[in-house]
Amino acid sequence: MAAQAALWTIYRAHREGLEAPARAVQAFWIAQAAAVLIKGPIALMVSGLTVLTLAAADRDVRLWRALRPMWGAVWFGLLVVPWVVAIHRASDGAFWHDAVARDLLAKAARGQESHGAPPGAHLLVTPLTLWPAVLLLVPALIACWRSRAQPAARFLLAWALPFWVVYELIPTKLPHYILPTVPALCLMAGLMRSASVASKVPRWSRWVGGALWGLGAALWLVLAGWLPHWAGESAVVPLLMTAGMLGVAVWLMARAHTWLGLALSAALPAVWILGISLPHLDGLWPSREVARHLERQGLTAPLITAGYTEPSLVFWLGRQTTRLSEGDEAARLALQAPGRPVLVDARRKADFLATLTALGASAEPVAHIQGRQVNGGDWLRLTLYRVTTEVK
Structure with a gap:
């Protein structure tokens, strides 16, 4: 948003034949550098497509010069390059293979993580994802297209449409991928309050x-x-x-x-x-329910889990939580660290109890928790145990 707001200021001055304000130029490149640190090349892509589209529509490539790209080199050198060097050294270069080859390029080449969808999928879900602004979306797009000679309408179209088309063509799709276009679409809807624009609907x-x-x-x-x-x-x-x-x-x-x-x-x-x-x-927040049951039972020692390894547990219970995949591992660790409660998924329950019995110990169930695993939708049946060394 900050980068696009600065770009609009630069573009408007360029259209009026004025020199772009220095503050807008600095804000544009600082925002771009910060966005790269936060989300990689997405903001560069949004602004780059906007500039290319405006240059083609206006048949004027001088907008690129108005951005003063030398300042971009300065701010990227100050803010981005140190991070690039640090992450390269820390990962011994593996970061680039994982982030670029395995993630970014893989998403562009094929549907990744079962999130593939054909072109037009983002458009089909707009009644839900852009609701209620969808009421004004079709009239606003038509009005802006008919008013595209006006700088504001042209800028918003150049912001939203090219980016949307690119993400319709990329095989991997998730609803939030088109979020960078939402401010432009909402601003188009806001233009409907202008009589000159609304009259063209x-x-x-x-x-x-x-x-x-x-x-x-x-x-x-x-x-x-x-x-x-x-x-x-x-x-x-x-x-x-x-x-x-x-x-x-x-x-x-x-x-x-x-x-x-x-x-x-x-x-x-x-x-x-x-x-x-x-x-x-x-039922949608099983980790929160686990934290509540631990508090009710007065169990303050770090938790051990078997089969339930959701990262949200760490947010609720702290980094001392030990998340294990197998029930027998959890049983052995519970005996090595007496007093720690154990949370066991139903699929790991038999192994957990069998291992305890074989080692001369037992477990007392103190709470049963059911809920949905949001990632996948499967039912979760968890049992919270207090482990004792005396067989019952």
Whole structure:
């Protein structure tokens, strides 16, 4: 966002025949260098595609000179190069093979980690991922295209469309991959408040936007009911609340209070579903339930786990947690470190108990925890044990 905001300032000055403000140039390259440290080349790709598209649309390559790339070399030298040298030395060069060859290039060449999808997949899920802004998305795109002679509309189109097309062509797809385009799309929707832009919107596009909004609303309603059911809990309250909020949003928009209806619609996924409903679904947060049971039982020693190795355990219980794959390993470690509780997945339970018995010990179950493994969706059945050296 910072890089694109600075790029807009530079582009606007360039279109007006003025010299780009020095602060905007510095901000652009500092933001690019910081973005490389955080997320690799994505921000460079967003801005690079924007500049190339604007240069082609304007038939003017001088925008690149307005960016003063020498300052880019300076800031990358100061901020990025030291990190590059450090990571190369720390990994003995393996980082580049893993990050570039095995991750970046693999995602570009084929669907990675079972996330492959054909071109157009991002477009198909927009009623859900860009809801409720999808109501204005089709009218806004058409209005911006018809107003593309204006610098703001042209810049937003150059920001959103090329990046979206590239990610539609890349085989690996996840919904968040098109996030860099969302600010541009939302700004296009905001331009709909301009009378000069809104006047260029055909009536049929508003109906299409309304249909997409309705489809997204139905999907969010289904999701609001399905998630509690999937987590093994009641879906009645989430469904009633979601349906009520959608009903009020429709009522507002039907009475020409479109922006109020959109604001309420935005609160549905952001506040109600993600902010309130999901955190209260205990079945989706098994690691949190483990931490609660340990506190209730007064078990303060570092936990040993067998079969349940979710990283979230470390966030809830600390780095002293020992995560093991097999039940027999957990049993032996529990005897070597008396007093440590053991959390055992149902698939490792038989090996864990058999090993304890063979070693002359036993385990007392103190809590049973069920939930969903979000990564994969499998049911988890965990048992928390207190290990004793006396056979029962």
